[in-house]
Amino acid sequence: MSALEQIQRQIQWNRLIAVVEEQAQVMIRTAFSTTVREAGDLSAGVFDLQGRMLAQAVTGTPGHVNSMAESVGHFLAKFPAASMKPGDHYITNDPWLGTGHLHDLTVVTPAFHDGRIVGLFANTAHIIDIGGLGMGPDGRSVFEEGLYIPIVKCFDQGKPNETFFDFLRAGSRTPVELEGDVYSLCACNDAGAKRLAEMLAEYRLDGLDDLAAYIFEASITATRAAINALPHGTYKAEIHSDGYEAPVALHAALNVRTDEIVVDFNGTSGLSSRGINVPPAYCRAYSCFGIKCVVAPEIPNNWASLLPFRMEIPEGCILNAPRPYPVSVRHIVGQLLPDLMMGCLAQAVPDRVNAEGSSCLWNPPLRGGSQVSGQNAEVEDFEVISFNSGGTGARPTKDGMDGIAFPSGVRTMPVEATENVAPVIFWRKELRPDSAGPGRTRGGFGQIMEIGTKGEAEFAVNAIFDRVANAPKGRFGGGEGAGGRVLLDDANGTQLRSKGFQVVPKGRHLVLHLPGGGGMGDPKERDVALVKADVEDGLISAQAAKALYGV
Template identity: 50%
Template structure:
């Protein structure tokens, strides 16, 4: 088919092609998920995939993925172009990096960028990233005190030169991980999904007779920007402040502050007043701060407008250099998600003052990873210990018009991992995994429930547990007279409790007990629909005591077994 200038395309043509781009990147993401070695990617979808134009502007992102990966990846291709100008790129080139300040915020996420050529001309880029289970560094994830202790640091490098893989670079990666097969396998998985995305993109261009993406890209970006600005201009003007106190570190709690300004040109969130960087590894690079701030604004305001460079542009952030939300290299950042994932609640606390009718109560936010190493049966096997991780979740805060979701990864988008996979890769058994009654904050609309999880070892040997949690000392707060969600907890069946961010050894025969927190409730509990209270009681979401004492349900109205 003869190439047709994209300037001649009708509006309908461009909309059809836009939808095809969304299909291209969704297939790209699904290929990554299906071929990944990392269980967090394969089972929980901790990844991102997108297509970019020749200028490095994101045109489409996959639905499969997480905001922290996706919204920080939006800037990654620009960094690659800065390091390797477009005119130096050849067909078959592939670039790799895991720079926390140019990628997704920590070393465990590897980013791959692939220039895409059509009829010999560079027309765009396919980019992706995913979580790598082990990238070297200290075993105790709470012990790192700078980024260099956290694993292999890859600047932006050419991994494949005109189709020829740099085996020396692959050897460096293989030599710096405790899981060389899995880590190198994930690198190839990422390269493969980009290759599939590029193939589908060029097929689409051939089908529609496109010689370049320029006019289509301008249409996508301009249309999306205009649509977001239209929504923003319907909002009340002003600056709205909020703050959030986190459990923090062994040094004490951390306070985050934000001032959110709505203007005709967009929404800006300034984090001046937030806590300074900590010596522990919960610092957040600004790219990750932007990612979850932008996501929160998208959820509350942008709605179903697709995510791309245009729709992201009106959402901006600032934070003083050296604060915990704008950590500077070489700050330790491996656990940046424990703080970064809390930002949507902070943004919502600002927005609730402007838009109380659409903002949820506070949620669990930070994920409750089950992260385990060991055991070892002899000193000779110290480096052959298994390392497994699965995602568990707490409850979402209630909205002003419905209950919060239970056991959900909101706002991360990461799915809870199947315990059967976790067990199959270790000697551990998950003896219990169930919803926690009464963990959702009471209200006219109830907060989502957390979970109760019990884990033990089938061997009479100790194993190492790495805790990195929030909402233990400061549970999710309710809104508009709604009750707070239940606090989380981590400890042993024997009764010992641990700090929210601490590594500990589980003795032989002991079991870890993990209480995932619940989301805050919304509205006066006395106004909750009686049928909803009865249903909660019948399903075991609330206890008989809560039904009577909080919701004032008479015993004679309680459902009978």
């Protein structure tokens, strides 16, 4: 390929990124659920006719993007590309064919140019309610967790499948939001298909095949080179989750070879009877992400750049849940995987990893009204979830970030947005002092949140929290971050369970202490001025500064 042709391909690649980013932004601007429009819990991408992901939007989460990268092939197995027509849209929330639980809807749409199908657009979004028990860990099978949608056509040549939408509305506590989100997902794929057709016409391209070949070849070559530059060998690590019935141990042996990385999860805990199990695609998604953050962070994420990372996930372990095991809150365990991968890679490239962080999102699903209080309800029925995060782990040369979602990347939702759609009040939302793990670079701070309802009515929380009994660990001499806590605001600070459906009594508030990130390096080596600044800001107490940092 000539230098001019390479420049042209690079321009076309940049244009393709703009197309998929516009696809994602259309979803954000038209979504009904606050999880999408406020938190950005979504993914968007363009695929070739073999179901291989060419490009993804910058906006989105690794769990969605990398799982969705596998899901388009399942759509094509049921609805071959040759059978698709303009205006068709296909949908599923099958955890084993989509992105891991029923609360994620995945939509695939064909893109046409000059009357010929040239590619596919896909997206995923987390919706508020899909019926069943609601988002929580208490289900004992996926059938209890909500409405299960196989791969079906939701729009046929632009016309809605009314039977599908009848079932959809009838199966949810929030039918308006759910139906609106499906229309939003289809609209954003349509926007992507329109922009792609304009791009192909502008560059006088018949399709995506030549551009896809260029993208894939460049991506896999660069990824293999990055892998080969690592010290070859096998590196082992483990990490622990609070679990549900019992603690969960995740074990990994990461083998760096010449042109691939193979991760063996042998030794990991077995399946749970509750909804913390992880479908294998979700395990691969977050494991690949954790590795890429260290090994190849600048290489675009697509089918080819993911190909050199292989996962060996034993049957019967919690990271390889078969149908119909419950998987509603698979993120509780799955979002620990990047920390586990960094635990392995810390032995090979210690200057490129973070300490452990809060990792698992602290998203309190809240419910109230007659569903909780029956005839004594004092507020209207509501179902809402708010996305929040603890602190991230310390970095080699920088402190961890406060209240930031890593690895999911979703945004913290403004409390006003949640209060606007449900009768809840956030009485406190502030950084949690002394929660950051000490170190030469310290961890990020967690948060303290206090939540009640209007009129102080009783309500319920479907707790889906972790890092309570197993605080984020530091690296290379750094200290642990503070573990999380789930409390009532009564005089005794009554502790609630970190998982499961629980009622907050009338007149009481839910209080959440989100975990802080682990530190990195000897705390005594920390710049004294930085310690003093944290003390002056009220983030570290004078006692902690003296005990941990000697200041």
